[in-house]
Amino acid sequence: MKKEKQASGTPKARPAAKKVGATAGTGAPKPAASKKENPLKSAPTDAAPVEAATASKGAAAGGARFEPRIVAFVCEWCGDGQEADGANGPGAGGTAVRFVHVMCSGRVQPSMVLKAFELGADGVIVCGCRPGKCHYYFGNERQAEMFETSKKLVSLLGLExxxxxxxxxxxxxxxxxxxxxxxxxxxVRRVGPSPLRK
Amino acid sequence: MKELIEAIKLTGARLCLDCGKCTAVCPVARTNGSFSPRKTVANAVAGDEDALKDDTIWHCLTCRLCSERCPSDVDYVDLTRLARADAYKDGKEAQCSHGSAFQLLMRIMTAPELKQQRMGWVTPDLKIAEKSDWLYFVGCIPYFDAFFEKLNVNTSEIARSTVKLLNAVGIEPVVMPDERCCGHDLLWGGDIENFKMLARHNVEKIKATGATKIVSACPECVTTLKVYYPEFVGALPFEVMHLTELLDKHVASGALKFRKNSKRVTFQDPCRLGRFLNVYEQPRNLLKAICGDSFKDMRRSRNSSVCCGTSGWMNCGIHSKAIQTGRLTEARRTGSDLLATACAKCKIHFMCAMNDTGFPEESKIEVEDLAVLLASSLVK
Known part of the structure; x- marks a missing residue:
């Protein structure tokens, strides 16, 4: 997969989620008729309508394994250039990880984590630089604090x-x-589909 | 536009005399010169299409102080609510300083399969029943504690105190583990679709418990359930009241007694409890029951009370902070050491304002919820 470089690095979700999986099987595809555009929903089906249809047939037959939708908030300074590893990694086949590039993990507020879950993500991961290695000195420390809040909110909502x-x-x-x-x-595959999947 | 013309009719905006009393009393207009309810109403009535569509519709605190003063009874707050619903349909939304975290929590709560783990605040000393006539509607209190941990607001204590007080008057309430947010902030933020989903869910679950009397310590929950649920989901088979309304009756009859203390206390009327539900005397009676004559009202109190500066997690900024600083200074000037509130959000907003660098040291005052004050003074 050709790597596209984000020009400005603005912390914003890219319109079309990048797919890591070599094969494009997606989780339970549904008809694309939705009122509001949901990037988690539309991206995989748009990209691979044929495979999606096959996957759904497979699921109907009871043979397909669950493909979780993952949202990964990745800091440009530690994660940059590594998505390719994910694409070719041993277990990545068939999973679409949606990357949201941020300039620093300290940008990822609890509300962004909640937004991903609201849109139907099965799992959300925040990736930042190691302690003491933050490009902005303390962004990852902020993330560690905010992450505690995110964790509490997610657990109150009853999500695993x-x-x-x-x-x-x-x-x-x-x-x-x-x-x-x-x-x-x-x-996340073992935990199963999120109750918020739409 | 059709909806907006309808909104102008419904709220009596055409009766506006252009006197400007609304803008004169508006706490937002005082700090933010660009906001003027008078101008908005006048322009809207004159047929200016943008009057109810531009960004100023999100500035209103919906505190209803303007309607209190209006000689023509124009319901500016309701006009704002309808205009926001219209703007939301066009994809506009209020700015939230927490990245819309609370609105997202509410929207997540519309998912029917969600199994919340929100009962963590219940301690073994609290008596809660499986089946009862009474139901305690907790509201978003558990979420506030998780989100505002750093402010040390300790909102869960409000919930525990409420149950303790209910137990003290012989009520063992039902508490629903699957209660969802009442949807207050979605309603006032214009998201009617999701508000209705929450309303339907809550009404259905309350019906299933068989409770006929709902009590809450949150004025926003009470207003939403009592006033707005019937408007959106039909008549309700239960009665809704604020904790202070219930306790006041028990204090008046002598059934509920408190230990006296001599703390000097003043009271912040929450907009929803005061101007929306007309509950002014009850919280004051309760405060007088614990601190007697050392209770003192602020200069602007009861229906003239000033809002805590933010509503629906919208538009918090320098204007909100100015309102909060002014209000806390006013509270301090009564000579009180403690500001009692009856709404968890008032407490959060005031404590947040005092946390700011540059907040005047002489205006700092302890803020505590009325329910917590009462429960800690219960005669065992």
């Missing part, structure tokens, strides 16, 4: 704790973004 994660990239064991996403996707 495994659906939300904060990861420093590279991980303590040197894990790349791709490996982290693979592992997170697997975990």
């Amino acid at each position: 704790a495994d659906r939300l994660r904060l990861e420093w990239i590279p991980g303590p064991d040197g894990r790349t973004l791709g490996a982290v996403l693979d592992e997170f996707t697997e975990k």
Whole structure:
């Protein structure tokens, strides 16, 4: 997959979510008739209508495995250039991770996490620089504080704790973004579809 | 536009005399010169299409102080509500300083399959029944505590105190684990579709409990359930009241007694409790029951009371902070050490304002919810 570079790096969701999965099977596809445009819904079906239809047939037959929708808020300074790893990673096949690039993980307010869940994400992951490595000195510390709030709100809403994660990239064991996403996707797959899926 | 013409008719805007009393008393207009209810109404009536469509419709605090003063009974606040609903349909939304976190929580709560874990505030000493005539509608209190932990607002204590007070008058209320937000902020933010979904859910769940009397410590919940649910989802098979209304009766009959203290206390009338529900005396009676003559009203109180500066999590900014600073200074000038409120949001907004750098030290005052004050003074 050709990597497109975000010009300004403004912390805004890209209109069309980038797909990591080599094969384009998506979670339960539904008719694209929706009142408001939902990026989580439209992107995969638009991109691969044929495969989606096949996947739905597979699901009807009871054979397809659950493909979670993941939203990844990724800091430009630690995650940049690593999506390709995710695309080629061992477990990534078939999963569409939607990247939301931010200049710093400190930008990701609890409301952004909630927005992703509201739109039907099965899992949300925030990726930032390791402690002491923040390009803006303390953005990741802010994220660590805000993440506590996000976690509490998500747990009050009754969503499983495994659906939300904060990861420093590279991980303590040197894990790349791709490996982290693979592992997170697997975990969310086990939790199952979000009750907020539309 | 058709809806807006209808809104002008419904709210009696055509009766406007252009006297400007609304703008003169409006707390927002005082700090923000660009906002003028008089101008908005005059332009709207004159047929200016933009009057009810531009950004100023989101500035209103919907505190109803203007309607209180209007000689022609123009319901400016309702006009704002209808104009916002119209603007929302066009994709416009209020600016929220928390990134719309609360509106998102409310919209998430419209999902029928959601299984909230919101009962964490219930401690073993509280008596809650499975089945009862009485139901305590908690509101968003658990979420406030999670979101405003740093401000140390401790809103869960309001919920615990409410149950303690209800227990003290012999009521063991039902508390619904699947209660959803009443939708107050969505209604006033123009999101009618989602508001109706929340309303239907709550009414259905309350009906299922079989409770006939609903009590809440949140004036916004009470107003929404009592006044706006019937308008949107039809007549309700239950009665709704604010905690202070219920407790006042028990204090008057002598059934409920408090330990006296000599703290000097003043009271902030929440807009929804005062000007919307006309509950002015009850909270004052209760405060006098715990602190007697050391209770003192602010200069602007009861139906002249000034709003806490933000409503529906909209448009918090320098104008809100100016209103809050002014109000807290006024509270301090009564010589009181404590400002009692009867709305969790008033408490949050005031405590947030005092947290700002540059907030005048001499205006700082302790803020506490009435329910907490009462529960801590219960005669065991």
